[in-house]
Amino acid sequence: MMRADNRLSMALVLGIVLFTGDPAVAFLRPAKIPEATDEGQPAAAPAPAPGPAVDPRFDSYDRANPDHTSLQQPEEALRGFPLDQNGMVDWARALRDGIISPREVLQGDETYLPLDLDVIMRNTKGMPYVRFPHKTHTEWLACSNCHPAIFAQKAGTAKIRMENIFRGEFCGKCHDRVAFITHRACFRCHSVPQPGQAMPN
Numbered sequence: 001m002m003r004a005d006n007r008l009s010m011a012l013v014l015g016i017v018l019f020t021g022d023p024a025v026a027f028l029r030p031a032k033i034p035e036a037t038d039e040g041q042p043a044a045a046p047a048p049a050p051g052p053a054v055d056p057r058f059d060s061y062d063r064a065n066p067d068h069t070s071l072q073q074p075e076e077a078l079r080g081f082p083l084d085q086n087g088m089v090d091w092a093r094a095l096r097d098g099i100i101s102p103r104e105v106l107q108g109d110e111t112y113l114p115l116d117l118d119v120i121m122r123n124t125k126g127m128p129y130v131r132f133p134h135k136t137h138t139e140w141l142a143c144s145n146c147h148p149a150i151f152a153q154k155a156g157t158a159k160i161r162m163e164n165i166f167r168g169e170f171c172g173k174c175h176d177r178v179a180f181i182t183h184r185a186c187f188r189c190h191s192v193p194q195p196g197q198a199m200p201n
Contacts (some may be wrong), residue, residue: 005015011102036098048157052157081094081097081099082094082097082099083183084180085184086180086181086184086185088180090138090180091178091179092107094157095140100184102140104109104142112138114134114135114138114139115138115143116132116134116135117134117135118131118132118133118134118135119132119134120132120192121154121160122184122194123159123190124190124192124194126194127186127190128190128191128192128193128194128197128199129190129191129193130189130190130192131189131191131192132189150169151170151171158170162182165182166182166183170191187199187200
């Protein structure tokens with residue numbers, strides 16, 4: 001039987017979807033309720049490891065690791081980097097502007113040539129088509145980062161939907177995590193107008 005607070009959460013999500021018409025929030029699920037202890041109270045979460053206050057946008061450390069405090073804090077490491085419209089680091093611009101120059105391999109001196117190939121994905125319903133620029137990605141990632149584990153190397157085999165990306169699949173392995181936030185920058189990917197379609201401002 002569904003608890004009252006679960007029903008309320010589901011009703012709120014449904015209300016948001018119906019009110020806004022935004023399918024992006026349709027994939028939200030209520031958080032799991034902690035199991036009750038013998039005293040009938042929810043089990044307490046373990047206390048976080050002590051450490052300096054960190055902007056939650058940059059909090060990607062494993063706080064359970066005792067050595068996490070020896071790492072440079074993101075606010076210090078990323079100071080002066082170009083930011084995108086959401087205030088997050090624009091990594092592609094940082095690379096273009098020469099602020100960073102990633103190594104192709106951890107050890108050795110191998111070099112790779114970026115693949116200058118744009119793939120246009122047309123299965124976008126009413127949205128502009130998606131342009132996937134291999135060059136932007138292969139300037140700092142090897143092909144094996146994505147192929148074949150995330151994407152098969154055959155056109156038309158990846159059935160990508162936005163809900164997959166929001167769940168951390170396909171492009172969502174990096175985007176919405178370390179790369180730009182997709183649901184706040186739609187037209188960075190959806191950048192090719194369909195025939196007879198004008199791009200929004």
